[in-house]
Amino acid sequence: QQQVKQSPQSLIVQKGGISIINCAYENTAFDYFPWYQQFPGKGPALLIAIRPDVSEKKEGRFTISFNKSAKQFSLHIMDSQPGDSATYFCAASITDYQLIWGAGTKLIIKP
Amino acid sequence: EAQVTQNPRYLITVTGKKLTVTCSQNMNHEYMSWYRQDPGLGLRQIYYSMNVEVTDKGDVPEGYKVSRKEKRNFPLILESPSPNQTSLYFCASSTNRGLTYSNTEAFFGQGTRLTVV
Numbered sequence: 001q002q003q004v005k006q007s008p009q010s011l012i013v014q015k016g017g018i019s020i021i022n023c024a025y026e027n028t029a030f031d032y033f034p035w036y037q038q039f040p041g042k043g044p045a046l047l048i049a050i051r052p053d054v055s056e057k058k059e060g061r062f063t064i065s066f067n068k069s070a071k072q073f074s075l076h077i078m079d080s081q082p083g084d085s086a087t088y089f090c091a092a093s094i095t096d097y098q099l100i101w102g103a104g105t106k107l108i109i110k111p
Numbered sequence: 112e113a114q115v116t117q118n119p120r121y122l123i124t125v126t127g128k129k130l131t132v133t134c135s136q137n138m139n140h141e142y143m144s145w146y147r148q149d150p151g152l153g154l155r156q157i158y159y160s161m162n163v164e165v166t167d168k169g170d171v172p173e174g175y176k177v178s179r180k181e182k183r184n185f186p187l188i189l190e191s192p193s194p195n196q197t198s199l200y201f202c203a204s205s206t207n208r209g210l211t212y213s214n215t216e217a218f219f220g221q222g223t224r225l226t227v228v
Contacts, residue, residue: 004153006153009151041221041222042219042221042222043115043201043203043218043219043220043221043222044154044201044217044219045216045219046216046217089153089154097142097144097159097161097167098156098159098169099154099156099217100170101153101154101155102153103151103152103153104153
């Protein structure tokens with residue numbers, strides 16, 4: 001019930017394509033869903049976040065789609081660039097101070 | 112420059128030899144946290160602290176200790192390390208509004224790669 005399941009584990013996308021990473025959860029008490037981006041040798045950094053009262057949030061080329069009834073949310077990266085190559089983590093809040101993290105998706109954008 | 116600093120970045124140690132990983136932040140954040148990152152498991156929270164002298168267990172606290180005597184520092188202590196504690200460790204800090212307030216960001220250190228043999 002406390003898990004966040006993330007897929008795929010790895011993803012290769014051509015430059016200019018759309019990258020899509022999916023996450024699913026069971027606990028309906030989760031109320032905040034951030035995505036973090038991690039480059040090799042660095043700690044994760046907040047990319048974009050959403051609350052379940054909206055179905056979509058867009059920031060530049062990054063969009064979160066949220067389906068409350070299906071208990072799923074996804075990250076879409078439009079016009080993917082080589083600089084987007086990183087590991088992406090979805091997460092969900094269990095309290096104001098605790099996040100449950102997905103396993104991560106290693107994204108590679110091929111030039 | 113706002114940052115979270117962890118030391119050391121890399122550490123190889125032997126089973127049972129006590130070690131401390133330091134974490135310091137210069138943003139006057141109330142909230143600090145330790146995570147371990149393992150392949151296929153994402154990040155799992157070890158301990159967190161909402162302010163000086165206030166700490167609480169995360170998801171995987173066994174085998175770890177923390178202390179928060181000063182606002183800027185949050186060391187992670189392994190009293191008797193074991194090989195299953197071989198991992199990549201991250202310290203994070205945030206404001207006292209917690210991680211779920213608007214787009215409150217958790218600032219992460221660069222990580223400490225620990226190997227216990």
